[in-house]
Amino acid sequence: xxxxxxxxxxxxxFSADGLHAGFKKRKKDxxxxxxxxxxxxxxxxxxxKVIAAPLIVTRNAVKKTQKMQALVVNSGVAxxxxxxxxxxxxxxxxxxxxEKLGIDSDLVGVASTGVIGELMPMDTLKKGLSKILxxxxxxxxxQAILTTDTQTKTVAVTEQFGRDExxxxxxxxxxxxxxxxxxxxLAFITCDAVISSETLQLAxxxxxxxxxxxxxxxxxxxxxxxxxxxxxxCTLNDEILPDTPEFDKFSSMLHFVMQELAKKIAKDGEGATxxxxxxxxxxxxxxxxxxxxxxxxxxxxxxxxxxGEDPNWGRIxxxxxxxxxxxxxxxxxxxxxxxxxxxxxxxxxFDEEEMQxxxxxDEIKISIDLHAGEQAASAWGCDLSYDYVKINALYRT
Amino acid sequence: xxxxxxxxxxxxxFSADGLHAGFKKRKKDxxxxxxxxxxxxxxxxxxxKVIAAPLIVTRNAVKKTQKMQALVVNSGVAxxxxxxxxxxxxxxxxxxxxEKLGIDSDLVGVASTGVIGELMPMDTLKKGLSKILxxxxxxxxxQAILTTDTQTKTVAVTEQFGRDExxxxxxxxxxxxxxxxxxxxLAFITCDAVISSETLQLAxxxxxxxxxxxxxxxxxxxxxxxxxxxxxxCTLNDEILPDTPEFDKFSSMLHFVMQELAKKIAKDGEGATxxxxxxxxxxxxxxxxxxxxxxxxxxxxxxxxxxGEDPNWGRIxxxxxxxxxxxxxxxxxxxxxxxxxxxxxxxxxFDEEEMQxxxxxDEIKISIDLHAGEQAASAWGCDLSYDYVKINALYRT
Numbered sequence: 187x188x189x190x191x192x193x194x195x196x197x198x199x200f201s202a203d204g205l206h207a208g209f210k211k212r213k214k215d216x217x218x219x220x221x222x223x224x225x226x227x228x229x230x231x232x233x234x235k236v237i238a239a240p241l242i243v244t245r246n247a248v249k250k251t252q253k254m255q256a257l258v259v260n261s262g263v264a265x266x267x268x269x270x271x272x273x274x275x276x277x278x279x280x281x282x283x284x285e286k287l288g289i290d291s292d293l294v295g296v297a298s299t300g301v302i303g304e305l306m307p308m309d310t311l312k313k314g315l316s317k318i319l320x321x322x323x324x325x326x327x328x329q330a331i332l333t334t335d336t337q338t339k340t341v342a343v344t345e346q347f348g349r350d351e352x353x354x355x356x357x358x359x360x361x362x363x364x365x366x367x368x369x370x371x372l373a374f375i376t377c378d379a380v381i382s383s384e385t386l387q388l389a390x391x392x393x394x395x396x397x398x399x400x401x402x403x404x405x406x407x408x409x410x411x412x413x414x415x416x417x418x419x420c421t422l423n424d425e426i427l428p429d430t431p432e433f434d435k436f437s438s439m440l441h442f443v444m445q446e447l448a449k450k451i452a453k454d455g456e457g458a459t460x461x462x463x464x465x466x467x468x469x470x471x472x473x474x475x476x477x478x479x480x481x482x483x484x485x486x487x488x489x490x491x492x493x494g495e496d497p498n499w500g501r502i503x504x505x506x507x508x509x510x511x512x513x514x515x516x517x518x519x520x521x522x523x524x525x526x527x528x529x530x531x532x533x534x535x536f537d538e539e540e541m542q543x544x545x546x547x548d549e550i551k552i553s554i555d556l557h558a559g560e561q562a563a564s565a566w567g568c569d570l571s572y573d574y575v576k577i578n579a580l581y582r583t
Numbered sequence: 584x585x586x587x588x589x590x591x592x593x594x595x596x597f598s599a600d601g602l603h604a605g606f607k608k609r610k611k612d613x614x615x616x617x618x619x620x621x622x623x624x625x626x627x628x629x630x631x632k633v634i635a636a637p638l639i640v641t642r643n644a645v646k647k648t649q650k651m652q653a654l655v656v657n658s659g660v661a662x663x664x665x666x667x668x669x670x671x672x673x674x675x676x677x678x679x680x681x682e683k684l685g686i687d688s689d690l691v692g693v694a695s696t697g698v699i700g701e702l703m704p705m706d707t708l709k710k711g712l713s714k715i716l717x718x719x720x721x722x723x724x725x726q727a728i729l730t731t732d733t734q735t736k737t738v739a740v741t742e743q744f745g746r747d748e749x750x751x752x753x754x755x756x757x758x759x760x761x762x763x764x765x766x767x768x769l770a771f772i773t774c775d776a777v778i779s780s781e782t783l784q785l786a787x788x789x790x791x792x793x794x795x796x797x798x799x800x801x802x803x804x805x806x807x808x809x810x811x812x813x814x815x816x817c818t819l820n821d822e823i824l825p826d827t828p829e830f831d832k833f834s835s836m837l838h839f840v841m842q843e844l845a846k847k848i849a850k851d852g853e854g855a856t857x858x859x860x861x862x863x864x865x866x867x868x869x870x871x872x873x874x875x876x877x878x879x880x881x882x883x884x885x886x887x888x889x890x891g892e893d894p895n896w897g898r899i900x901x902x903x904x905x906x907x908x909x910x911x912x913x914x915x916x917x918x919x920x921x922x923x924x925x926x927x928x929x930x931x932x933f934d935e936e937e938m939q940x941x942x943x944x945d946e947i948k949i950s951i952d953l954h955a956g957e958q959a960a961s962a963w964g965c966d967l968s969y970d971y972v973k974i975n976a977l978y979r980t
Binding site: 233234235236266269302303408409486490491493494496499500503504506507508511512531532533570571575 | 630631632633663664666699700805806883884887888890891893896897900901903904905908909910911912925928929930967968969971972973975976
């Protein structure tokens with residue numbers, strides 16, 4: 187597998203565009219991804235019981251046709267908690283996009299992020315659709331889906347499948363908070379491999395637990411979270427089938443793309459100054475390892491300690507202890523990068539200067555060795571800073 | 584039931600003292616509660632898998648004798664993550680206290696709060712024990728158990744049981760963070776009623792879910808959390824037995840004391856400027872109502888919104904939605920105090936000035952009506968402020 191410079195339109199047969207339509211004041215706020223042919227599609231959606239209208243429309247379309255040819259996204263207005271009118275607006279957004287492309291409306295996915303409780307400004311949408319291009323500036327799509335993110339999040343890779351080179355690309359937005367509202371995660375992945383929607387869903391489902399579900403910014407789950415993967419088959423490779431080495435290769439590729447996007451989201455969490463990676467080693471099972479790793483990166487006390495550049499192993503051990511796993515905690519080693527701070531559940535002294543260098547870096551890895559099995563898992567989060575409070579306290583309704 | 588001015592030694596037959604021994608630099612850091620006679624006892628302990636030595640010692644003593652006559656507490660050093668030496672020190676603390684009082688060591692409970700990973704300074708302990716008095720200044724006990732709490736937390740009530748007046752008093756410490764460490768909750772309740780340890784445990788257990796387990800400051804569970812209730816029978820009332828009106832009366836009394844202490848802890852959370860109460864109404868069952876209420880007060884986005892005095896109903900609805908309860912969310916009303924912000928899951932407009940007055944108060948009640956049953960529950964928390972980050976980021980190891 188090779189990481190390449192590219193964007194969401196790098197896989198064969200995809201194009202994308204992004205522009206300013208007016209959902210936001212000045213920044214780009216409208217974009218789409220279009221495939222030359224209907225693509226296989228797979229999705230995972232928010233677990234929040236409160237689900238925004240565009241998610242419902244997209245999920246229904248995917249269910250019905252098992253194909254997707256275009257995905258249209260706006261940022262600035264989330265079309266969430268907008269009742270019957272919101273559902274109609276999301277359907278209209280889907281329909282207008284289909285009309286512009288001359289395709290069936292059930293081949294169009296829609297996504298929105300931004301303010302909740304506000305109706306979609308349909309004139310703005312119309313304006314956006316009148317300006318957007320099929321072969322537009324595909325780099326601009328990554329900008330168009332952002333809210334308070336400080337940077338775009340993209341990744342692109344290629345991999346050989348026999349004589350055929352398959353390209354996969356991903357783009358995401360993370361925890362942006364817009365008045366009066368909540369964080370939203372959107373991730374879209376395109377690929378040009380030949381693979382059925384069912385097999386694609388299999389690959390997506392088996393990788394989501396260890397990637398997007400292992401990141402946390404503030405523990406709040408949005409009404410608009412969604413991950414969509416489209417694969418249009420333009421490479422004309424032999425079809426990737428389950429239970430084959432090719433499937434494993436494809437799944438690894440997808441895992442890499444999803445993990446890279448997940449880490450980029452965690453690192454760009456609201457107010458974040460550092461990426462925190464927690465790695466739990468030698469656990470009796472993977473589920474417990476995942477739970478413990480996520481407990482550590484989700485702890486407000488660990489997050490503030492990392493912001494304060496304080497090697498506070500006590501808070502790490504406490505977060506491991508309350509994670510909910512039924513694992514003995516009397517023989518735990520904890521490392522900050524390569525420096526041990528706790529061995530066999532007892533504190534050990536360390537070189538202050540060496541530790542300071544570790545704590546001052548903009549990424550910090552916390553390793554927790556349980557000595558209780560052979561499974562491992564990682565989770566990613568960010569520190570909790572004054573700016574998190576500022577960003578989330580100072581936007582008034 | 585009558586709320587009275589009093590302290591932990593108000594019930595008949597109890598005395599208490601508090602003083603500066605030297606675990607902390609200047610503030611009071613050592614205290615005890617002593618009963619004239621062995622008292623019935625009940626306890627609940629941290630659910631963290633990492634458990635501090637004093638909790639283990641106290642829990643074992645309670646299990647063994649089902650009685651407690653004295654409780655000795657220090658603040659400044661938590662005696663947590665201190666291995667075999669820590670266990671020995673906690674036992675010595677118990678033993679020295681028993682020797683000073685001339686009672687069996689299994690009648691002594693011990694509790695510690697403060698720095699974790701540091702061994703108990705036994706000379707300081709010895710010094711504290713040499714100075715502490717049986718009939719000392721009972722008001723000072725509430726001071727002696729604090730860490731970064733900004734105020735003492737006490738409550739005292741009386742209630743008639745036939746001709747007999749029973750007095751109950753409670754004292755607690757909340758989220759104090761001491762270098763390099765975590766929040767700890769300690770709560771001690773004394774009473775002079777005649778009641779067996781078994782019945783006392785029943786009353787404690789049935790009230791802990793709706794009081795102490797419904798507060799959250801930052802979601803981190805300490806290794807030292809403990810609630811202990813002692814009732815010494817000095818009132819000489821008819822014994823309170825389960826399944827009687829007297830038991831219900833006693834349980835209500837205990838519930839009031841526990842809820843008052845819980846709210847005081849929530850309000851004095853680290854960096855808190857406001858108490859947040861979330862009340863979930865008309866739920867299909869109480870467990871879901873409790874889970875939803877706690878989800879709302881635990882949401883970082885709700886907490887920062889309250890700090891920013893922003894009536895952000897979207898974040899409240901989202902927190903209800905991801906609480907994990909399987910309840911329809913399409914007919915929810917949300918009120919901030921008495922002002923509706925959402926009716927039947929659709930936003931409603933409100934008077935800005937009236938809302939501003941509500942948001943500026945130092946206590947705010949969020950009511951969520953699910954229209955899905957007849958059960959209700961409340962939870963308490965505090966806002967998330969710059970000071971929370973400051974307190975927890977700037978104490979260095």
